[in-house]
Amino acid sequence: MNEATTTDPFQRILVGVDASAGSLSALEAAAGLAAELHSELIGLFVEDDDLLSLAGLPFSQEVTLTGSVRSLDPAQIEQEMKHRATAARRALQRVAEQRRLRWNFQVVRGRVTRELSAAADRMDLLCVGPCARPATRRGSRGETARLVSQARGAVLYLERHAEARSKPVMALLNGGAYDRDAAEICNRVAGARGGDVVLVIRAEDEKQAGQILDMARQRLGSVRSVKVSTVVPPDRQAILRLVRSAETGLLVTAADADLATEEGLGAVIEAADCPVLVLGSRE
Numbered sequence: 461m462n463e464a465t466t467t468d469p470f471q472r473i474l475v476g477v478d479a480s481a482g483s484l485s486a487l488e489a490a491a492g493l494a495a496e497l498h499s500e501l502i503g504l505f506v507e508d509d510d511l512l513s514l515a516g517l518p519f520s521q522e523v524t525l526t527g528s529v530r531s532l533d534p535a536q537i538e539q540e541m542k543h544r545a546t547a548a549r550r551a552l553q554r555v556a557e558q559r560r561l562r563w564n565f566q567v568v569r570g571r572v573t574r575e576l577s578a579a580a581d582r583m584d585l586l587c588v589g590p591c592a593r594p595a596t597r598r599g600s601r602g603e604t605a606r607l608v609s610q611a612r613g614a615v616l617y618l619e620r621h622a623e624a625r626s627k628p629v630m631a632l633l634n635g636g637a638y639d640r641d642a643a644e645i646c647n648r649v650a651g652a653r654g655g656d657v658v659l660v661i662r663a664e665d666e667k668q669a670g671q672i673l674d675m676a677r678q679r680l681g682s683v684r685s686v687k688v689s690t691v692v693p694p695d696r697q698a699i700l701r702l703v704r705s706a707e708t709g710l711l712v713t714a715a716d717a718d719l720a721t722e723e724g725l726g727a728v729i730e731a732a733d734c735p736v737l738v739l740g741s742r743e
Contacts, residue, residue: 475587496652503552627709638714651682
């Protein structure tokens with residue numbers, strides 16, 4: 461979503477898939493959102509250049525979970541990647557057909573985060589799940605926060621999404637250009653789920669907070685109820701405490717907000733117990 465708009469914000473949703481359990485779980489969540497927003501779902505499988513390069517090095521070996529050691533064979537690695545791509549395509553087709561979604565599947569070769577970022581430039585929403593994460597949890601957060609904060613369009617971080625559909629949708633609003641988009645998405649998602657919306661409004665004074673709330677209420681006609689918390693003046697730690705204490709199914713924030721910097725976004729991801737949707741252009 462490269463311009464602030466409230467009409468059909470996400471026509472094409474991109475999700476990275478690699479047939480692992482984590483990526484398939486993220487695929488299910490992305491497909492659910494695509495169904496709620498009437499979007500096309502596009503799966504991307506990345507043939508990992510780093511792994512292929514490693515397999516081509518002399519004396520490179522793999523230690524299995526059973527403790528056995530085998531040499532890395534580039535031809536065998538390529539064949540395994542093709543099998544995983546086929547499994548990923550079948551998984552995408554299955555979830556898309558279950559929800560009657562338009563879908564497409566693409567295979568590229570390169571570094572995972574780089575190829576996801578490049579493909580995201582042509583899409584409206586990039587879904588980042590465990591398939592895009594490095595091995596360590598600390599490293600995954602930093603890498604994901606960097607990818608999300610540097611992406612040009614909207615990004616949905618999908619590490620946590622189990623049993624999220626029954627919970628309210630939360631939006632962090634600050635009077636920026638993408639507040640209307642955030643409110644509209646809350647309206648569509650919560651309306652489709654039959655759920656509620658939680659608004660956290662960051663404002664310099666009560667007057668601005670009231671103006672932001674009036675704008676949001678005009679766009680929340682499909683939801684059952686709206687709960688509002690205001691943070692005046694803006695305070696990052698107070699906002700993070702609200703995010704941490706809330707039981708929500710989706711958190712929506714904007715790229716023009718302080719919390720959508722790389723550092724701030726990492727803090728939001730750490731605090732949130734749900735998917736995090738970051739709106740807007742970072743060009």
